[in-house]
Amino acid sequence: MNEELDFESLRTGAGIFEVLSKAKALEREGKTILHFEIGQPDFHTPSHVKDAAKQALDDNFTGYVPAAGIRGLREAIQDEIEQTRGFKPSLEQILITPGANPGIYFTLRAIVNKHADEVIFSDPSFPTYGAVLNYLGCAKKPIPLKEENKFRLDPVDIEANISKNTKVVIINSPMNPTGSVMKEDEINRVAELAEEHEFYLLTDEIYSKMTYDQKFHSPSTRDCTKERTVILDGFSKAYNMTGWRLGYAVAPEPIMDRMSLLISTTVSCVASFIQRAAIPALTGPQTDLHNNMKAFRLRRDTIVEGLNSIPGFSCLTPQGAFYTFPNIKQTGMSSKELADFLLTEAGVACLPGTIFGEHGEGYLRFSYATDVSIIQQAIVQVKDALA
Ligand SMILES: Cc1ncc(COP(=O)(O)O)c(C=O)c1O
Known part of the structure; x- marks a missing residue:
């Protein structure tokens, strides 16, 4: 490529x-x-998070930290995933990223490596997906969303688009731009398809904490991110921290290893005091x-x-x-x-x-x-x- x-x-x-x-x-x-x-x-941003950032600066917690992220934050994310998705990933499966947006690039870059590789995603969808796929030069397989289906990505449509070249399917529920939330059976079917056809699932869960009447479900509960599911989540939306640039990925270890190398060669690490300040966002009052x-x-x-x-x-x-x-x-x-x-x-x-x-x-x-x-x-x- x-x-x-x-x-x-x-x-x-x-x-x-x-x-x-x-x-x-x-x-x-x-x-x-x-x-x-x-x-x-x-x-x-919640005041206890801002206070933690000020404290981290006063403590001179301002040096380089490991590319994968500081242990305290990764442990907080481990617990967070256990509470919200029902399984506990290993620390080696957790990577701190400068926002979920670059996480999309790092994930796809780590997985997609041939022009023939196909990536299925919805149309409409968050524009970064299409832009990154253009950059990678792989085959894009957009699936039109139907208003009759309340803009939920239909697993039947995914299945109809699967080929031997399908490498990744991207889902985003709750979704930008439609606000749709996929139902539990739909999410489960997508996870099942990933297993049956051995593709990776990139599940962009940046709005996971932002649902109204319909519950959030993650396809990661099937393989517990051990085999083929990559979760992207972050702090921008739920904690009003868009400018802090902080997100995370939970992925199978071989994928994580590649993503970690990409982080260390491009950004070295995410700002240390920002990582420390994010711990009470997850563990403190909600x-x-x-x-x-x-x-x-x-x-x-x-x-x-x-x-x-x-x-x-x-x-x-x-x-x-x-x-x-x-x-x-x-x-x-x-x-x-x-x-x-x-x-x-x-x-x-x-x-x-x-x-x-x-x-x-x-x-x-x-x-x-x-x-x-x-x-x-x-x-x-x-x-x-x-x-
Ligand atoms: C679906 C989706 N994914 C990722 C992002 C990027 O979030 P972050 O601020 O963590 O980079 C956005 C931001 O609008 C989004 O809507």
């Missing part, structure tokens, strides 16, 4: 930041923009998370009701994360046209569904990580602009 890299093929992952910079440019011109484009909680999820539920209900009241829009109720993915086909505009129109005419920044794949056409993505009053205001402005 040594062909010249087409850097343009990576731009699929940059669409979100392009919208953000357009919105910022309008703000510099004096316009007021209501923001629904970026997938970032508007809450602050009050902030519970309160935030209550707030997110109210915001979700407000935005879903609001979007459904706009002529030409129809919107399912998301079961996890903090995104809605309304169908806007009846407006007669494309996703991009409507997103541009709403930004300039309604002062509302949201994303065209096509940023997440071609089957995102006909949809917009709203990240409702913002106040209920702003959500209500945005709905009024969208209605006025479209009237």
Whole structure:
């Protein structure tokens, strides 16, 4: 895989930041923009986590640490996995990464090594998947998600796309951009398929703590990440720590060994004091998370009701994360046209569904990580602009 890299093929992952910079440019011109484009909680990092970071700095815990991460944090993750997924991985199976996003690259880089290798993932999906697969030059097998199936990836569709070259299947539940959560039997079937057809399963569980009525399930419970499942999770979303750049992977040891080498040659290690500060995020009080999820539920209900009241829009109720993915086909505009129109005419920044794949056409993505009053205001402005 040594062909010249087409850097343009990576731009699929940059669409979100392009919208953000357009919105910022309008703000510099004096316009007021209501923001629904970026997938970032508007809450602050819990104070006990910030205190732990200050303490780690005061303790001069500022040197290099092992590439795989500090033992204390890896032990906390071991317990966390036991409590939330029901099995205890070995410490050697846990790697601290600078966010889940680079974890996607490290995982795929460690597993995929031939052009013929095929990777199955959903369309729409988090843009990094497609961008990394473009970079690796392997075969992409996107599976269109169906609104009739509430945007859940259907194991039947996965099975229909499996070939002898299938190397990895990526799942993301709760999901960005649709907020869908796969059911237990669907998750179990995907894990079963991975075993039957001997492919790897990359399960991006960054929103695992962010569900409403439907429970989170992980396919990792089948092989306990010993054989073929790689879990990616992190601190950005559940603990409001997007800028800290901290995530982790739990993977079979041979894969972990490769990922660890990639970390040590590219980033050396994740910042030591940040790792230490993250321990109480997992082991300390979870009050902030519970309160935030209550707030997110109210915001979700407000935005879903609001979007459904706009002529030409129809919107399912998301079961996890903090995104809605309304169908806007009846407006007669494309996703991009409507997103541009709403930004300039309604002062509302949201994303065209096509940023997440071609089957995102006909949809917009709203990240409702913002106040209920702003959500209500945005709905009024969208209605006025479209009237
Ligand atoms: C599905 C998914 N995976 C991974 C990430 C990246 O998270 P992190 O901030 O830990 O890199 C995001 C962020 O939006 C996401 O939506």
